[in-house]
Amino acid sequence: MATRSAARPLPRLHAPNTTAQLRRYAACVLAFALVSVAYSLATWGMAPAWQRVPNVNIGLALHIAGHLGFGALVALSLRRLDLILLTTALSLLVDIDHLGTVLGWPTVFRSGHSIGFLLLGPAVLGLLARRYDFGLRPRTVASLTAAAILAHLAWDTLSAPGVPIFLPFSVDVLPLNTPIGALLEVLGVAATWIASAGERPRNRAAAYATARS
Numbered sequence: 001m002a003t004r005s006a007a008r009p010l011p012r013l014h015a016p017n018t019t020a021q022l023r024r025y026a027a028c029v030l031a032f033a034l035v036s037v038a039y040s041l042a043t044w045g046m047a048p049a050w051q052r053v054p055n056v057n058i059g060l061a062l063h064i065a066g067h068l069g070f071g072a073l074v075a076l077s078l079r080r081l082d083l084i085l086l087t088t089a090l091s092l093l094v095d096i097d098h099l100g101t102v103l104g105w106p107t108v109f110r111s112g113h114s115i116g117f118l119l120l121g122p123a124v125l126g127l128l129a130r131r132y133d134f135g136l137r138p139r140t141v142a143s144l145t146a147a148a149i150l151a152h153l154a155w156d157t158l159s160a161p162g163v164p165i166f167l168p169f170s171v172d173v174l175p176l177n178t179p180i181g182a183l184l185e186v187l188g189v190a191a192t193w194i195a196s197a198g199e200r201p202r203n204r205a206a207a208y209a210t211a212r213s
Contacts, residue, residue: 024135025082028125029089031132032145033096035124036112040097043108048171051101051109066155067092074151074188075144078196083144087192090148110160113153114167122146136199143195150188157181 071091075084097117100107111117126142128134134141156163157180162173176184 028134040100040111043111047106070151070155075192091151094152113163116168140195143191147188147191150184154181154185
């Protein structure tokens with residue numbers, strides 16, 4: 001019986017229970033924000049002359065609420081409150097790429113809403129997770145980052161007039177339709193499944209240690 005109970009995973013619906021873990025998650029969110037800003041600054045001088053900051057099609061509060069909802073939805077299958085909140089925060093922070101344009105800098109508006117950032121962001125965050133302790137495995141950090149970006153793009157198919165999806169290869173702003181948005185959200189769920197798989201060995205080890213204590 002002891003062996004059987006040791007093989008059971010820990011309950012997965014929980015919040016980070018230590019200040020240290022909260023700090024690790026905060027460091028992950030900060031790292032994501034800095035990578036997003038750096039990617040935006042890398043587009044310095046690429047902004048087309050016709051670029052303007054468009055108004056969203058719906059109210060700003062609803063726009064933000066949509067990003068929070070889609071970010072949470074994509075991670076809901078994890079059944080871990082800490083990872084759901086982390087993914088939601090990352091998804092909302094994709095919009096930090098607006099900063100340069102709002103300040104009047106010649107950066108591409110919504111630069112992080114692109115294939116380039118979708119590939120680069122998770123890769124950089126995964127590499128940083130190997131060097132710094134974010135409280136999660138590097139593969140988990142990379143997968144949650146990808147899921148957050150995909151969830152953000154999925155909501156923007158309903159609320160934004162278009163995004164420079166092919167940046168850095170093209171600065172053209174292209175509209176994304178609802179079927180593409182649905183596909184992006186499904187891909188985000190797949191990314192969170194990879195994240196969940198990456199944490200299973202950690203969960204089993206923790207459960208075994210708890211059973212032995």
